[in-house]
Amino acid sequence: MSLLMPDADRRPAVPLRLDVERWATFRIRRRVLAVVHTVTSAQRLLEAVRLLEGDPRIQTVFTMANDVFNDGVERFLENIRALVVPWSQAVHTRFDLALAASHGGLHELSVPVVVLPHGASYNKRISAPGGPRGRGTAAREVYGLGRQWLVRDGMVVPAAIALAHEQDRIRLGRLCPEALPVAEVVGDPCHDRVAASLPHRAQYRRALGARPGQELVLVCSTWGPDSLLGRQWDLLARLAAELPREEFRIVVMLHSHVWNAHSEWHIRSAFAGLARAGVALVSQHAEWAGAVVAADHIVGDHGSVALYGTMTGARILTAGSPDTDLDPGSPMAELRALAPRIHRGRSLRRQLRGTSAAYRAADYARIASRLSSEPGRFASLMRALIYRALRLRAPSAPTPPEHAAPPVTVRYGAP
Known part of the structure; x- marks a missing residue:
């Protein structure tokens, strides 16, 4: 070549x-x-x-x-x-x-x-x-x-x-x-970073405020009107209202385009009420891989983050727009066909429990194997x-993949 x-x-x-x-x-x-x-x-x-x-x-x-x-x-x-x-x-x-x-x-x-x-x-x-x-x-x-x-x-x-x-x-x-x-x-590289981070799961959960015994629900939204955030903003309030705090920790992670298009001030303002309801927001300046490794459940749209969740054992639910823009032969199309979709009229707690009951590790491992x-x-x-x-000789061998730094959440001031 x-x-x-x-x-x-x-x-x-x-x-x-x-x-x-x-x-x-x-x-x-x-x-x-x-x-x-x-x-x-x-x-x-x-x-x-x-x-x-x-x-x-x-x-x-x-x-x-x-x-x-x-x-x-x-x-x-x-x-x-x-x-x-x-x-x-x-x-x-x-x-x-x-x-x-x-x-x-x-x-x-x-x-x-x-x-x-x-x-x-x-x-x-x-x-x-x-x-x-x-x-x-x-x-x-x-x-x-x-x-x-x-x-x-x-x-x-x-x-x-x-x-x-x-x-x-x-x-x-x-x-x-x-x-x-x-x-x-x-x-x-992101596949390798997530894989290297798996042994540090307990550290990432502590960084995100998950207590022992709590299940961590990571909500991931890409950008645009067809994203989870664009289509189902009310889902965040529903999760906060329906999932008992003693059992669940809810964390949201947004695509960088969302932060840059709307400004950090706007996003902090939009999430202020959710923060008071116990919903945490991962900072735009934080590494995202640790949050994926920490999650017990991932609620995602057609963004890449949910795909990396197939490596971690997380139970995945999908939201956002229909999949008309996805290539049918892509890993994302396969994941969206496999993972259950969020239903507005059903109990979110029951949907999370149902996803756990229906989880088959081999199916998600097959999708994860398509990432690298x-x-x-x-x-x-x-x-x-x-x-x-x-046309240069490399000076030394590269170091093995490093694990991700602990995720950082947005601070809203004193409670």
């Missing part, structure tokens, strides 16, 4: 300035551009960028690509103290490699790009804005695997496509066969891919 673009396909590039050449202390041999579209993709992208830690030969520069969900990206990059260049400069600057976890604008770069998935597998069918030659809307395709995301002017844009599972390679072959030569299965065909190996395989693309 070649990770170098032919010279004819490169647009003229200029050296990166910022006084790096004149004042640099480290002898920089390679420069990597991390392309950030959204906070969600930035979090996934950091899993790859951090594989370069401990190597002063490589300078990582971040840029923000245009995206409708750019809200929060600038603050995210400021918080990680990244070296950032504007997109207008990045597209005309010479780098040795780019990394991205989304697809918008990548064809504008004059550098080989490695693309990672931005969530668990490839589940949603959506249309890119503007069909062929800008006429209307393109047909719906699986995001990240269809031609409209990977091909531009007859050429495959990514120099490498990092996949989590061999099944993803098979699906890519059906949807965009010309991209198969640049596909490489490297596993899933290289369990525990993302760090080593992705690192090898990056260094091969950079």
Whole structure:
């Protein structure tokens, strides 16, 4: 697999300035551009960028690509103290490699790009804005695997496509066969993080305020009007009213797009009454894997979090919109077909108990096995891919996957 673009396909590039050449202390041999579209993709992208830690030969520069969900990206990059260049400069600057976890604008770069998935597998069918030659809307395709995301002017844009599972390679072959030569299965970093976190379940439960004997109900909502929050906001109040506090601890976790689109102030305001009713809210700045490991029950929609719950033994209930936008062959479609849906007219406590009674570990293990065909190996395989693309020898072996930090909940002041 070649990770170098032919010279004819490169647009003229200029050296990166910022006084790096004149004042640099480290002898920089390679420069990597991390392309950030959204906070969600930035979090996934950091899993790859951090594989370069401990190597002063490589300078990582971040840029923000245009995206409708750019809200929060600038603050995210400021918080990680990244070296950032504007997109207008990045597209005309010479780098040795780019990394991205989304697809918008990548064809504008004059550098080989490695693309990672931005969530668990490839589940949603959506249309890119503007069909062929800008006429209307393109047909719906699986995001990240269809031609409209990977091909531009007859050429495959990514120099490498990092996949989590061999099944993803098979699906890519059906949807965009010309991209198969640049596909490489490297596993899933979030799968490995959840797996490494399983022995620390008791610690995560304490961090979320679950007392011994309490069952922890984790409610997970993605973004948008078809999400759990968008369709069934009243479900949170029902859970708080119907589940006895001495038996259940209710915790809510929201997609980063919800926080960034509405502001932390708005969300704190919206959840103030629920907080007084005993419902906890996971901070947008916290790691999410620990909350998934801590849960006895997960009530989720079509977001990725519920999929990782298939690894933990949690009993899963589904909510949100009908599944018309899901790829029928995706892991999420399989989970949504297996897990019971929340019914408005029935006792929530009985529904939780019914899910526990009907739980079959083998069914959920089958879905969990679709998240990564290289369990525990993302760090080593992705690192090898990056260094091969950079034509550098990696300085040392990567560390094993680390467990997640304990989750942090939003504080509302003194009770």
